[in-house]
Amino acid sequence: MSHSQPGREWWRSAVVYQVYPRSFQDSDGDGIGDIPGIVSRLDYLHDLGVDVIWLSPVYRSPHDDNGYDISDYEDIDPTFGSLADIDELIAQLHARGMKLVMDLVVNHTSDEHAWFVDSRSGRDAEHADWYMWRDPRPGAVGGRPGAEPNNWGSFFSGSAWEWEPARGQYYLHLFSRKQPDLNWENPVVRRAVYDMMNRWLDRGVDGFRMDVINFISKDLALPDGEVLPTGFGDGMPFFRSGPRLQEFLAEMKAEVFDGREQDYLTVGEMPDATPELAARLTDSRTGQLSMIFQFEHVGLDQIGGKWNVGELDLRDLKRSFARWQEALAEHGWNSLYWNNHDQPRIVSRWGNDREHWYASATALATVLHLQRGTPYVYQGEELGMTNVPFDDIGALRDIESINHYATAVDLLGHEPEDVLAALRAMGRDNARTPMQWTAEPGAGFTSATPWIGVNPNHERVNAAAQVGDPGSVWAHYRRLIALRHEDPVVVQGDFRMLLPDDPAVFAYTREAEGTRLLVVANLSDDTVECDLAGDRLVLTNLPEHAGVGGRLAPWEARIYRSTVA
Template sequence: MISFWAEKGVDGFRLDVINLVSKEQDYQNDYQGDGRRFYTDGPRVHQYLRELSAAVFNKYGAVTVGEMSSTSLQQCQQYSALDGKELSMVFNFHHLKVDYVKGQKWTQAPFDFIELKTIFNHWQQGMFGKGWSALFWCNHDQPRIVSRLGNDQQYRVESAKMLATSLHMMQGTPYVYQGEEIAMTNPGYTSVEQYRDLESTNMYDIMLNQQGKSEQQVLAILAQKSRDNSRTPIQWNGDPHAGFTKGVPWLEVAKNYKQINVEQALKDQNSVFYYYQRLIALRKEVEVITAGDYTDLAPEHRQLFCYQRRSDKQTLICINNYYDKPFAYVLPMNLELHNAHYIIGNYPEILSVQATRSVALKPYECRVLLIENH
């Protein structure tokens, strides 16, 4: 089946939950969990992937990305090993569970910022020189990132750009999900009738009728966690249904579509859309983004995500304020700044600012500093 599409010229394949295709053959009951330990990263999964790769992916020069469910760093080092015998790169979801309370998705809570940085550090350092990651915030199963980790009201544009920057300056291949490049938000549905996702409507019934939560509580949880948050129609313009269709869409568009749409983004040179273009261009221009190692410079800081990428020729510092409070930060004393300059930031004036050791950050501000090594 894959060869059929490769013969037609398809250049890349995403393999859904591919690490679940090999099962333990004795089919035990699981009295401690939900059974996933018997089918996750199973006994023959690497054999299967090597067979697929030899027969199709390497034969046709295809790019492949494997979606990995409940996997580990060690497994992903092997799935995406640089010898190319299995997959080109891997998705993992650990960083998108930092707003789960005790591992439970259907809860309402702020995200754990320290845990988010810890997970990125674990994977960035662990994959360096061994495998290759797919970098992402959004997909069809995840709420909109600007609503989830950013501020989708007063600082929607600033926080969307900051979140994009903090991801795109890491090592790996970034993925941009439809609507992310114009900072689309969760739709803010207020009735269960607006949801179509069966997981969401089933959980509405369970939380309301079995767990004893109030309807207000349940709707607040759905508004934060439902997969339908990311499945609303792309907002093309200010026409009815955001220009997506002349019919009735499967899901209602967000009420903010007249302000947040592609047409408006293309008219504004400071829009999130053009900012994404610049981030993508930088990955082709600045070698250290692709090749450098990774060090978290402030792992315990409760407001700042600041990391360093370093290669033989260059050092890059990515500075991100994840909150709406301004503050000053002092860069490490061992950084040589006399040969440093800013290459991007979400407040436009940053490119004309001289690099100094003390950095005064605005709400949700990000800056990327490039240093040419001697």
């Protein structure tokens, strides 16, 4: 049954597991994961202890951006199954005391959505004002370089504007040209979105993860942005957390969630959000969301952009976590994550996936899960799945990576191997290779050729080898999740960072009602001296070293409990 605490704000004691359906479990032998496949693995997830499944998009889609380009919000793509299958998933989750959170992508739709097909047909169409349409620059001829309404670049390379001859106008697409941005200034658009959300809640879903939701309010003056090395302008200052964002989210809360008996999990993905904004949005008395996803910590190793990767300074990571913990301590709430469908695998990124694979995977899990907030586990993270040694650009499937490679190599003249090295380190496909269930060909994910290649290390790193092994990465995640469910101090306790200037040791305390937990971990490849300890050792990832006082082995993590006056 349910592991988290019941009642209002149940998500504070919950652990969320993200399923990327295309890569989780194939049930029909077509090489692509599907909803029946997810249903077949629910006992695995329940045994791990997770409370909530966050399901990446399964709506109808042309899959230009792997489902984040939705052509019908209220139907399931045949690739993944049917509405009957989603109903069965909801029923099976609820029978186990678990919940389902759907991905909600409403900053943009697919250009194949009926709304946009009509909108692009002419300026007098029923949906004419449902998207961000603009005329060419004054004096410019539309469809030619320099005629775009401003200089903004797309996140997926190239201009953020696409010319539509039928209307004689440009439409805005912050992502792919097949992902036109909705016009949230139009109240009819907002009404359609809220109605759709209500119908999903009526169907039984338990909340939404909202994709780039802080982009929905734009500065309508659409100023040019600072020119980047790509030659396009940085539009982020003019559409991130825009002038009407909180108004729109408050309206959404009132129209969709208020007045319902159940409490729902709402998490907003918000690139470049500040702790101050997060505190306002997640205030338990007046806020509009349960929590947000922010990106400050996962950008700390990037030098001037995603594809220029440097070394992480642990002191920067500790400062970032401490800043967010402090800002949201009074009334707000944090989300806690290392991985998702857009991030490379943490054990390869900031751990050591060679000599200290197990220890670094479990140490990183330990320092994350015991902080104040709701932890998120991305599929395969609980197995220590790693980045993938992609041989060439043909092995990749992600539109962002493919477009970046073309721009960097063909337009900017970068060396192909240098670009591929950056993609191996940071590309989104690292998170999207099939779930590693077994050592068999296809990793137990499929009996067919998978839509993207399986990581070769699945013969060693897989669920079959770990479930039931008390010394596995999986078992350590299970113990961490159980500790959150069993010990109120993990949910309710305050947070205090220790040793902020130590370059190797990550340590903090959680304290509430006379109980203190001390979390201390050596996040380095070297043995270090550390005298921090508590009355009783609760959990460690390296029990063979636990008796060595004053010294931490490489990637050793310990959790102590003490009674305090």
